Amino acid sequence: MPILLATDFDVAEQRLWRELLQTELPDERFVTDRQTVDDATIDIAIVANPPRGALSGLANLRLIQSLWAGVDRLLGDPSVPPQVAIARMVDPAMNVAMAETALWAVLSLHRGYYTYAAQQRARHWQSLPQRRADEIAVAVLGLGQMGRTVALRLADQGYRVSGWSTRPAEPARIDACTGDDALLPLLARADIVVNLLPLTPATRGLLCTRIFDAMPQGASLVNLARGAHVVDADLLAALDRGHLRHAVLDVFATEPLPADHRYWLHPNVTVLPHAAAQTDARSAATVAAANVRRLRAGESPQNQVDRVRGY
Amino acid sequence: MPILLATDFDVAEQRLWRELLQTELPDERFVTDRQTVDDATIDIAIVANPPRGALSGLANLRLIQSLWAGVDRLLGDPSVPPQVAIARMVDPAMNVAMAETALWAVLSLHRGYYTYAAQQRARHWQSLPQRRADEIAVAVLGLGQMGRTVALRLADQGYRVSGWSTRPAEPARIDACTGDDALLPLLARADIVVNLLPLTPATRGLLCTRIFDAMPQGASLVNLARGAHVVDADLLAALDRGHLRHAVLDVFATEPLPADHRYWLHPNVTVLPHAAAQTDARSAATVAAANVRRLRAGESPQNQVDRVRGY
Numbered sequence: 356m357p358i359l360l361a362t363d364f365d366v367a368e369q370r371l372w373r374e375l376l377q378t379e380l381p382d383e384r385f386v387t388d389r390q391t392v393d394d395a396t397i398d399i400a401i402v403a404n405p406p407r408g409a410l411s412g413l414a415n416l417r418l419i420q421s422l423w424a425g426v427d428r429l430l431g432d433p434s435v436p437p438q439v440a441i442a443r444m445v446d447p448a449m450n451v452a453m454a455e456t457a458l459w460a461v462l463s464l465h466r467g468y469y470t471y472a473a474q475q476r477a478r479h480w481q482s483l484p485q486r487r488a489d490e491i492a493v494a495v496l497g498l499g500q501m502g503r504t505v506a507l508r509l510a511d512q513g514y515r516v517s518g519w520s521t522r523p524a525e526p527a528r529i530d531a532c533t534g535d536d537a538l539l540p541l542l543a544r545a546d547i548v549v550n551l552l553p554l555t556p557a558t559r560g561l562l563c564t565r566i567f568d569a570m571p572q573g574a575s576l577v578n579l580a581r582g583a584h585v586v587d588a589d590l591l592a593a594l595d596r597g598h599l600r601h602a603v604l605d606v607f608a609t610e611p612l613p614a615d616h617r618y619w620l621h622p623n624v625t626v627l628p629h630a631a632a633q634t635d636a637r638s639a640a641t642v643a644a645a646n647v648r649r650l651r652a653g654e655s656p657q658n659q660v661d662r663v664r665g666y
Numbered sequence: 667m668p669i670l671l672a673t674d675f676d677v678a679e680q681r682l683w684r685e686l687l688q689t690e691l692p693d694e695r696f697v698t699d700r701q702t703v704d705d706a707t708i709d710i711a712i713v714a715n716p717p718r719g720a721l722s723g724l725a726n727l728r729l730i731q732s733l734w735a736g737v738d739r740l741l742g743d744p745s746v747p748p749q750v751a752i753a754r755m756v757d758p759a760m761n762v763a764m765a766e767t768a769l770w771a772v773l774s775l776h777r778g779y780y781t782y783a784a785q786q787r788a789r790h791w792q793s794l795p796q797r798r799a800d801e802i803a804v805a806v807l808g809l810g811q812m813g814r815t816v817a818l819r820l821a822d823q824g825y826r827v828s829g830w831s832t833r834p835a836e837p838a839r840i841d842a843c844t845g846d847d848a849l850l851p852l853l854a855r856a857d858i859v860v861n862l863l864p865l866t867p868a869t870r871g872l873l874c875t876r877i878f879d880a881m882p883q884g885a886s887l888v889n890l891a892r893g894a895h896v897v898d899a900d901l902l903a904a905l906d907r908g909h910l911r912h913a914v915l916d917v918f919a920t921e922p923l924p925a926d927h928r929y930w931l932h933p934n935v936t937v938l939p940h941a942a943a944q945t946d947a948r949s950a951a952t953v954a955a956a957n958v959r960r961l962r963a964g965e966s967p968q969n970q971v972d973r974v975r976g977y
Contacts, residue, residue, distance in 0.1 A: 451824070452796060455773055462770040467941070472783065475937045478930045480922035482941040485763060511822070513762070611791035619789045626786045630778070630793040 356398045357384045358647065359413070361405035362422070371636055372422070376401065379644035399650065401643055403634075408434045418442065418650050420643050422634050424449060424501065426660050427554040427581060441660040442646050446639045450504035453579060453632035457495075457505040457549050460577045460603040460625075461514065464547050465491045469601055469625060488513035494545035497552035497580065498524035498531055499666070501632070505551060505579075517541055521557060542569040547577060554581035555665030562586065567593040575601040579631045582607035587618075594623045605631040667709045668695045669958065670724070672716035673733070682947055683733070687712065690955035710961065712954055714945075719745045729753065729961050731954050733945050735760060735812065737971050738865040738892060752971040753957050757950045761815035764890060764943035768806075768816040768860050771888045771914040771936075772825065775858050776802045780912055780936060799824035805856035808863035808891065809835035809842055810977070812943070816862060816890075828852055832868060853880040858888060865892035866976030873897065878904035886912040890942045893918035898929075905934045916942040 358380075360373065373385055385401075386392050389409075397413050403422040410419065411434035419441045421429060426443050429435060463469050467483040474481060491514050495506040498520040506529045510516040518524065518531040519541050532541060542548060548570060552558045562578065563586040570576075576599060578585055587608065593599040604618060605627040618624045646656045660666060669691075671684065684696055696712075697703050700720075708724050714733040721730065722745035730752045732740060737754050740746060774780050778794040785792060802825050806817040809831040817840045821827040829835065829842040830852050843852060853859060859881060863869045873889065874897040881887075887910060889896055898919065904910040915929060916938040929935045957967040971977060 448798060451799070455777055455799070455823075459770065459773040459777065459779060462766055462773070466766055466770065468770060468938075471938050471941065472936070474939070475930060478925050480939045482939045482944065485941070485944040485946065487759060487946065488762070488766070512766075614789050619786060625783070627779075627782050628785070628791040628793045630782065630796070633793065633796045635796065635798065 356396050356415075357386045357392050359389065359397045359400040359410075360385055360387045360402075361400055361409040362403040363406065364403065368636075372640065375636055375640035376644060379640055380647055383647065399647060401647075402429065404428065405432075407432055410435050413439075418646065418656055420444075420646050420656070422639055422643060424632075424634075425554065425581065426666065427583075430660070430662060430665060437662075440656055441662070442656045442658045443660055443666070444634060444639055444642060445500050445658040446634065446642050447504075448635045448638040449632050450501050452635070453501045453551070454505045454508040456579060456605065456627075456631035457551075457577065458508055458512065460579075461491070461493055461509060461547055461549070462512075463603070463625075464575045464577075464601060465514075473622060489515060491515065491546050492517070492544050493547045493549060494519060494541050495529075496520075496548065496550045498527070499551070499553065501579075502551040503527050505549060509549075517544070521552070521555075538566075539569040542566060543571065545570060545574055547575050549577040550580045550584055552580050552584060553666030554583055557665075559583050560586050562590065564589040564593065567599055570599065572598055573600045575599060575603070577603040579605050582610065591617055591621070594621065599623075601625070603627070605629055667707050667726075668697045668703050670700065670708045670711040670721075671696055671698045671713075672711055672720040673714040674717065675714060679947075683951065686947055686951035687955060690951055691958055694958065710958060712958075713740065715739065716743075718743055721746050724750075729957065729967055731755075731957050731967070733950055733954060735943075735945075736865065736892065737977065738894075741971070741973060741976060748973075751967055752973070753967045753969045754971055754977070755945060755950055755953060756811050756969045757945065757953050758815075759946045759949040760943045761812050763946070764812045764862070765816045765819040767890060767916065767938070767942035768862075768888065769819055769823065771890075772802075772804055772820060772858055772860070773823075774914070774936075775886045775888075775912060776825075780934075784933060800826060802826065802857050803828070803855050804858045804860060805830060805852050806840075807831075807859065807861045809838070810862070810864065812890075813862040814838050816860060820860075828855070832863070832866075849877075850880045853877060854882065856881060856885055858886050860888045861891045861895055863891050863895060864977030865894055868976075870894050871897050873901065875900040875904065878910055881910065883909055884911045886910060886914070888914040890916050893921065902928055902932070905932065910934075912936070914938070916940055 398415050398417045401420045416439045421443050424444050493514045493516050495518045498518045506516050506518050516529045518529050523533045524531050562584050601623045603625040709726050710729045712731045727750045732754050735755050804825045804827050806813050806829045809829045817827050817829050827840045829840050834844045835842050873895050912934045914936040
């Protein structure tokens with residue numbers, strides 16, 4: 356039975372993925388155009404930001420394998436068949452890429468490199484007081500695959516790392532806590548907050564004035580999860596009044612970030628173009644193919660999304 | 667016998683160091699003004715960029731303990747008594763600070779964060795192709811205390827790290843080579859070159875067109891050692907013609923970097939104000955005090971400089 360590829364890829368990306376998947380699964384047939392096959396024959400869809408409606412009416416669909424880690428857009432599309440298993444992309448290479456970005460942002464904040472960049476543009480030569488990593492408290496929000504990888508890599512660099520998650524996380528080599536009551540006390544001790552939560556109804560808009568006020572004067576935010584976690588007006592207000600020192604933002608409510616958005620030229624905001632951790636086709640195609648093989652062998656796909664929980 | 671403190675510190679720094687040293691060495695007497703004691707009674711000098719002539723004529727001086735890791739300025743001062751032992755600062759906290767800066771620079775180059783910073787100023791949203799750390803070859807020049815710490819930390823992040831030193835280095839968990847013949851082949855394979863060599867007559871001006879031409883098109887330079895390692899006109903030419911992609915420079919022939927220097931506003935140069943690894947007074951005072959105690963106990967001071975070798 357054919358596998359539908361439903362993505363927003365350009366021609367080159369589409370070709371790359373198709374070749375990699377075909378190499379992994381030589382006996383499978385991949386189609387990108389539903390018109391070329393009978394809908395009833397499609398039992399697997401491999402998707403990356405599929406256009407709305409791309410999966411509607413596929414009566415025999417059994418697995419939707421996402422090539423992206425975040426599935427909030429997929430879950431928000433009412434045309435996606437409700438009973439079909441959805442699997443997220445869990446790729447160790449992507450977790451490492453996310454940890455690299457988090458480490459870069461934390462190092463930049465800890466060692467003053469954003470300040471030095473501003474000083475360079477002003478041709479101003481001034482070294483800043485230097486703190487040791489073990490004097491910097493980092494709170495990682497979200498302790499899933501990515502959050503855990505990030506937290507452990509930061510701890511390996513000597514940072515004082517604590518983690519928080521909406522439900523109890525698997526144990527790791529870091530202090531971890533759970534639930535609303537634990538969040539504000541954790542934030543009160545944090546020099547840097549790194550957000551890696553999944554976007555769910557419970558976490559949408561979580562990063563608002565209440566949270567920023569709980570963080571100490573001069574603390575910084577690194578958002579690598581989803582733009583909708585942040586109430587933008589609240590963040591800008593906290594930065595403008597100097598309560599928060601800096602924000603590193605990889606994700607935004609609207610992407611690409613609109614040209615007239617204040618974030619672009621704010622002196623205390625670092626804008627990244629949703630590049631913190633891109634899916635690496637070479638390793639992700641292997642991960643996706645493994646789930647296809649599991650389904651064909653009558654096994655349950657891995658990394659299935661809990662639709663009620665939302666991730 | 668009194669210990670002379672000869673530094674270019676401001677009043678607050680001077681007070682901090684004096685308090686820390688006095689706490690470590692409660693039985694010693696520290697002086698900052700030679701006029702207040704008989705020159706013949708001074709047997710130890712603790713120095714940080716001492717003014718020229720600050721140590722001349724100290725007939726009974728037995729140890730000059732530098733608070734900085736680099737002693738090239740001290741060795742270049744003909745008024746420093748020639749037979750006296752000079753000890754450099756070797757402080758693990760300073761090695762770690764250097765490794766943090768090197769890692770930040772390598773991450774920034776590897777993941778395109780300097781490019782994203784330029785894109786932000788132009789309000790341009792464009793993600794770049796993402797490579798894995800094991801696809802990035804980093805060459806570390808200089809495998810002393812700092813070079814080794816940097817090389818190992820980069821290797822821990824997954825980078826393909828090779829090291830080069832002017833004489834055979836102590837073994838470590840990285841590929842290392844030595845001597846002129848090995849340098850150009852190493853550079854030819856490097857995406858990023860990190861310089862942590864000592865400044866000696868043999869390494870002054872080493873980073874010149876010959877070296878930059880040996881590096882591949884699109885490679886980058888990170889200079890965390892001394893400005894005089896670099897022939898600035900050659901580096902600017904290599905950047906201007908697009909052969910080198912980017913340079914991260916913490917050190918300069920003249921510091922502070924003069925306001926009219928092209929480095930300040932060059933789009934492919936990151937300027938840091940000699941802040942890659944500052945001496946941390948808290949740990950360095952302990953290291954300096956240990957050498958004072960060794961001398962008083964009749965033992966040989968640690969981390970002595972070989973004046974012929976130059977470091």
